[in-house]
Amino acid sequence: MEPSVGRTERKDVAIRVENVKKSFTVGENDIPVLTGVSLEIRRGDFALLVGPSGCGKSTLLHIIYGLEQPSEGAVFIDGKDIWSHSKDWRADFRNQSVGFIPQQSFWIKSLSVIENIAIPAVIGGKTFHESIPRAAKLIELVGMGKWADYRPYDLSGGQQQRISVARSLMLDPKFIIADEPTGNLDFKAGQEILRLMNDVCAEFGITVIMVTHNVEQYKYGSRIVRMRDGKIESDEENMNSYMRLKKEFPDAKLVEEFGEEHA
Amino acid sequence: MKRGIPKTGRKAGSPKEGAVLKMRLSSILLIGYRNLLINKFRSLMTIGGVAVGIGIVTFLISLGFGFQEMVVREVTKDNPPDIVEVSNSNLDNFVSLDDATIGRIRDIGGVTQVGRSINTGGKFAEGDSQTDGAMYGQDAEFAAMSPLKMIAGNADFGEGSDKVVVSSRLAELLGFPDPTSIVGKTVTYDIILSSETNAEVKGDTVRPGNAIEVGGVLDDRDKALAYFPYPLLAREFGVDLAQQGKVKAAEGAAIADIRTQIENLGFVTENVGDIVGDIDGFFLVIKVVLVVFGSIIMSISAMGMLNTLSVSLLQRTKEVGILKALGAKRDDIFKMFIFEAAIISSIGGLAGLLGGYGAAKAVNVLFDTFAARQGSGSISFVSIPGYFLLAIVGFVIFLALATGLMPARRASQTHALEALRYE
Numbered sequence: 001m002e003p004s005v006g007r008t009e010r011k012d013v014a015i016r017v018e019n020v021k022k023s024f025t026v027g028e029n030d031i032p033v034l035t036g037v038s039l040e041i042r043r044g045d046f047a048l049l050v051g052p053s054g055c056g057k058s059t060l061l062h063i064i065y066g067l068e069q070p071s072e073g074a075v076f077i078d079g080k081d082i083w084s085h086s087k088d089w090r091a092d093f094r095n096q097s098v099g100f101i102p103q104q105s106f107w108i109k110s111l112s113v114i115e116n117i118a119i120p121a122v123i124g125g126k127t128f129h130e131s132i133p134r135a136a137k138l139i140e141l142v143g144m145g146k147w148a149d150y151r152p153y154d155l156s157g158g159q160q161q162r163i164s165v166a167r168s169l170m171l172d173p174k175f176i177i178a179d180e181p182t183g184n185l186d187f188k189a190g191q192e193i194l195r196l197m198n199d200v201c202a203e204f205g206i207t208v209i210m211v212t213h214n215v216e217q218y219k220y221g222s223r224i225v226r227m228r229d230g231k232i233e234s235d236e237e238n239m240n241s242y243m244r245l246k247k248e249f250p251d252a253k254l255v256e257e258f259g260e261e262h263a
Numbered sequence: 264m265k266r267g268i269p270k271t272g273r274k275a276g277s278p279k280e281g282a283v284l285k286m287r288l289s290s291i292l293l294i295g296y297r298n299l300l301i302n303k304f305r306s307l308m309t310i311g312g313v314a315v316g317i318g319i320v321t322f323l324i325s326l327g328f329g330f331q332e333m334v335v336r337e338v339t340k341d342n343p344p345d346i347v348e349v350s351n352s353n354l355d356n357f358v359s360l361d362d363a364t365i366g367r368i369r370d371i372g373g374v375t376q377v378g379r380s381i382n383t384g385g386k387f388a389e390g391d392s393q394t395d396g397a398m399y400g401q402d403a404e405f406a407a408m409s410p411l412k413m414i415a416g417n418a419d420f421g422e423g424s425d426k427v428v429v430s431s432r433l434a435e436l437l438g439f440p441d442p443t444s445i446v447g448k449t450v451t452y453d454i455i456l457s458s459e460t461n462a463e464v465k466g467d468t469v470r471p472g473n474a475i476e477v478g479g480v481l482d483d484r485d486k487a488l489a490y491f492p493y494p495l496l497a498r499e500f501g502v503d504l505a506q507q508g509k510v511k512a513a514e515g516a517a518i519a520d521i522r523t524q525i526e527n528l529g530f531v532t533e534n535v536g537d538i539v540g541d542i543d544g545f546f547l548v549i550k551v552v553l554v555v556f557g558s559i560i561m562s563i564s565a566m567g568m569l570n571t572l573s574v575s576l577l578q579r580t581k582e583v584g585i586l587k588a589l590g591a592k593r594d595d596i597f598k599m600f601i602f603e604a605a606i607i608s609s610i611g612g613l614a615g616l617l618g619g620y621g622a623a624k625a626v627n628v629l630f631d632t633f634a635a636r637q638g639s640g641s642i643s644f645v646s647i648p649g650y651f652l653l654a655i656v657g658f659v660i661f662l663a664l665a666t667g668l669m670p671a672r673r674a675s676q677t678h679a680l681e682a683l684r685y686e
Binding site: 062065067068088089091092093094095096100102106107108109110111119120122123124125126127128 | 283284285286287289290293294297298300301579581582584585586587588589590591592595679680683
């Protein structure tokens with residue numbers, strides 16, 4: 001599917017979803033959730049997957065992340081057909097290449113904030129000792145340095161999502177998959193998280209797919225993919241995104257105002 | 264505004280097919296340990312349950328083994344296991360321990376020493392003092408197999424010896440308040456001979472008015488005893504039979520075979536092994552009861568542990584979900600839970616082992632303190648055999664597997680999405 005709006009620069013395809021269908025079996029009935037979705041996400045995109053509840057955006061996200069197997073179709077990430085590989089391969093792939101920010105932050109309760117940030121590296125076979133230095137840099141990056149030794153559940157929702165962002169960056173991912181990361185946050189905290197994600201992903205060239213149903217947040221997407229009833233309804237480049245404006249007008253004040261006037 | 268973030272030294276997005284990443288064991292153990300720390304009270308109760316179970320079993324078993332060892336030690340102290348006691352059959356006296364039968368016993372393979380002894384009674388006198396006493400006649404070999412506890416002088420029961428050994432009690436009765444001072448004195452004695460001592464004698468015959476020099480004193484303050492050299496009695500009174508014999512077996516010789524051959528000659532044999540066997544049998548029954556009792560206690564603490572781990576799993580479903588979503592494998596999750604069970608059971612096992620053994624030792628010390636006040640010597644009745652320690656190690660592993668396997672399997676099979684959706 002060719003994007004309908006022209007681009008100022010050519011970017012290569014990072015994620016390609018090919019005619020993905022998914023239905024769930026409930027009792028004796030097949031409930032179709034995705035009825036043929038094709039999508040191309042280009043490198044560096046900050047793609048928002050939007051649509052009403054039950055349109056299948058979360059399911060599509062889980063399929064791309066390698067957690068939910070599609071009934072039909074294929075997902076190519078960096079040219080690799082992830083569903084043709086083994087379960088363990090996908091686990092390693094998620095671990096090494098994709099950062100994950102869930103709607104609710106889930107933590108290992110017995111570990112401190114900084115140890116939780118280091119968890120992806122530990123899962124990948126590093127020791128805590130080896131991983132903590134990078135986790136320490138990341139916690140500074142998200143502005144939570146002084147909370148390093150707290151228990152994650154002692155933090156506020158907004159603070160926890162900042163830690164989630166730090167954790168998703170732990171293994172220097174090429175992609176970040178985020179499932180309504182601001183769904184449980186108040187407006188201000190949500191804004192902050194999205195700016196943080198925008199800044200960090202622009203800086204490190206990370207491709208993002210994020211599910212949201214908050215219209216206020218559209219300005220943070222460089223692309224808006226609208227879904228309805230298990231299909232893509234529209235897929236447009238956002239010429240007025242926060243990311244783009246910030247790039248073209250590096251005057252921080254203007255960008256801040258841009259944020260505030262929509263508030 | 265470039266921020267410096269150290270790279271982890273890996274090219275992003277290049278997992279190799281087949282090369283499955285695994286969590287370090289040290290990380291898994293650390294997480295397990297932290298999980299115990301965060302629920303301190305619950306962990307303490309669970310570990311405490313295991314510790315109390317293993318502690319009680321250890322306490323009971325170490326006392327059981329200790330008492331058994333103590334009894335066996337006491338029984339075998341004066342009865343080495345390589346010595347066979349030989350005596351005349353009670354039913355019919357058609358054989359006696361005379362020179363001929365002693366010679367035949369000596370010829371049995373594996374026999375290194377044969378000694379003989381008689382016991383009879385008599386009167387002793389020295390100066391104005393006079394008393395009855397028990398008389399023993401034994402040869403040098405017999406004496407070598409059951410040495411006397413001497414406090415003065417020498418004990419010589421050889422061919423040329425003509426001196427008697429008396430007990431300290433006998434010396435006192437003969438007017439020597441310091442028993443050792445009797446050494447070198449000459450005492451007179453009457454001896455009773457019978458058909459058990461002399462082949463030619465019918466009924467009891469008293470041979471009065473003999474004199475002998477005291478060569479040594481043995482430690483016995485209760486009984487008036489005198490030990491004569493058997494060769495001397497043979498020379499003086501024609502003693503040619505013996506009521507008791509001792510046979511020493513060579514190292515490694517089959518005691519049972521030697522006993523059978525001696526019994527075939529018509530004698531009755533005894534070996535300390537018989538008694539030890541009886542003691543062991545008795546304690547085996549006690550130990551079986553203890554083990555059954557202990558197993559019931561252990562199964563209760565095992566159920567407590569299973570309960571804790573199951574609840575802990577339910578509480579951590581979301582943790583399992585996020586770990587799986589972030590790339591943890593089934594194996595990693597499985598290990599996480601099984602090692603947590605292992606940490607609980609091994610800490611509990613170690614604490615129980617030390618606690619149980621310590622409690623038994625404390626009882627021993629307490630007992631010794633009281634015994635010392637009563638004037639008896641100290642005794643030790645606490646012992647843990649090596650194979651019991653091995654059994655406890657085995658049990659600790661079994662406990663970890665039995666209680667950890669089910670929760671670990673269930674956790675590892677949880678799907679990442681199920682776990683993340685779980686409310």
